[in-house]
Amino acid sequence: MTTFSDTEFFLIETVIKIAIVMFVLLTAIAYLTWLERKVIAHIQSRWGPYLVGPHGLLQPLADGLKFMFKEDIAPLEVDSVVYWLAPFLAFLMAFLSIAVIPFGTSFTLAGHVIQLQITDLNVGLLFVFAVTSLGVYSVALAGWSSNSKYPLLGGLRSSAQMISYEISLSLGVIGVLMIAGTLSLRGIVDQQAGLWAHSGLFSLLPRWNFFLQPLGFLIYFTAAIAETNRIPFDLPEGETELVAGFHTEYSSFKFAIFFMSEYANMVTVSAIATLLFFGGWLGPSFGPYWLQVILPVFWFCLKLFCFLFFYIWVRGTLPRFRYDQLMAFGWKFLLPLGLLNILATSFIVAWVHS
């Protein structure tokens, strides 16, 4: 058996991890569309996809093939460089942010410790926010370059909405940072390990940040739904008024890519919510070594799934906001609430630690 040097091992390990994560993420996104159609259908007393494969399970595959072979139209007078760049940017930003998301603990293989995370940045959270917020460019550029009225309006609305809610998004998590004292996502999860021992009634609850920062969580998750342009904040795509918003003029796989990025962003913000507020991969862990490696990944995926289901549930339940209501809600309610939450948290943390 050949032995690798540390550098070689590091590179090979990274490429394998990226390949696995990308494969799982792309499959998850494909089946998320299936799940969404199925769940919404059942909410509305319909069957949903049923023809392609058992229970429509091959539907995502069929959709993908169809997207691939559809006619690829770029309308006349589009700003061609920007028009092609926009979906590319959306894809890039959506799938790059997954690199710092930890999805399990670590295990040892041939003397090397392998962390279940592509890379553990010490500024992981900032990296995610920085990259996901660059996604605004794809929306704004897609709307602008299409040379059509609906995409322009959709792109403008969308970028205004995304930047408005981004402030609340970043303010919502500051409480957690004060408690954790680190920006590394792995560090934040490690700090939530264990139970609330010696606190009477609550001593059986896990030490998740959610119980310390319920308001912060609500602010974060509301803003996250708006950031990913989902119902009830899906004004950019409000099909009753804007046809399809910023991607009206996109067809075939360019159109699919905007959807894939939206779903990838949903996965990312849900993963952040899981890691920051619900203890990430922490959960009961027992049994032999391999089980202790797999169980945390299972808990992480379970929590993630709950969030994604919640997204779909919200879509099946709520109507769409009006645009002025949306802006008022973001600026006049979530933003002051976020600041208030920071002030209250900082007061309590200073009180406890002195």
Place this chain on the structure above:
Amino acid sequence: MLQPYIPILIQFVIVAALGGIIIGASAFVGRKPRTREKLSPYECGSLPVGDSRGRFSISFYLVGMLFILFDVEAVFLYPWAVVYKELKWLGFIEMFVYILILLAGFLYVWKKGALDWTR
């Protein structure tokens, strides 16, 4: 020190290649019977009227400006929050004054009606 960033670079290259291949392939594979009508911008089936990059509401600019102000504020809060446990009351008072000043500006903007979308 920069080692944790190498996987990000690799991820960037892989994702960029994948995105390029997908977009390029779909443009290459699909059918392309093109007519002038089909390539015109969508406008409910009728001929497009006027310039599609017309004027739009000034409110969008305003939101952009306010975003820069408040997002910089949020970014300022990040390093403070990370070392907050060591700063304790000193950090609390300093940031309290900072947030208070920003809150004053926020209330001014609100009072002036910059946050009202329909005016």
